[in-house]
Amino acid sequence: LFGLCFLHSTLLSRKKFGPIGWTTPHGFGPGDLHTAVAMLNASLGVVSSGRSNFMDAVGGADKDEFAVPWTSLQVMVGDVVYGGHAGNVWDLRVLRAYVQTVLKDGLLEGGQIAPRYAAPLPAETAFGDYAGFIASGLPQGVDAPTS
Structure with missing residues (x-):
């Protein structure tokens, strides 16, 4: 979830650079993030075989059995959800690069x-831990992205 939120905010932040950020304006918005989260939940629900907590499933005896379907998530999020807004091949290439950088094995x-930024570890998944990471680990003084 953190990776999707980080990706979404990164894509929105590129808008402030005008035509240097994206060659054409894109309508990325909260609905895209909600759809991406729904796809993530559906994917993890299938992988965890109905367990109530995906991280408990991953901690099982056979970790490969519960591998996150990163390639599927990259395609669903990058090509289907956000890629539908990309009006040309160049913006789609940049978008896919971001998706593949954030949504990958090791997250x-x-x-x-991102350069100099590591995702919070799974053991640190309480809201306060994420809020602390965002407050101290991300650049300060940057304007919040707008949708």
């Missing part, structure tokens, strides 16, 4: 999601 182990 749940605190992997790098």
Whole structure:
């Protein structure tokens, strides 16, 4: 979930750079994030075989059995949800690069999601831990993205 929120805010932030950020304006908005989260929930629900907590399923004896379907998520989120807004091949290439950088193996182990930034570790999944990471680990003084 954190990765999707980070990705969404990054895509929105590019808008402030005008034609340098995206060659054409895109209508990324809250609905895109909600749809991406719904796709994530559906994917993890299938992988975790109905368990109430995906991280408990991952901690099972056979971790490969519960592997996150990263490639499927990248396609669903990058091509279907956000890619539908990309009006040309260049913006779609940039979008896919962001998606592949953030939504990948290692994200749940605190992997790098942007230069100098690692995702919070799964053991630190309380709201306060994420809020603290965002407050102290991300650039300060940056205007909040608008949809």
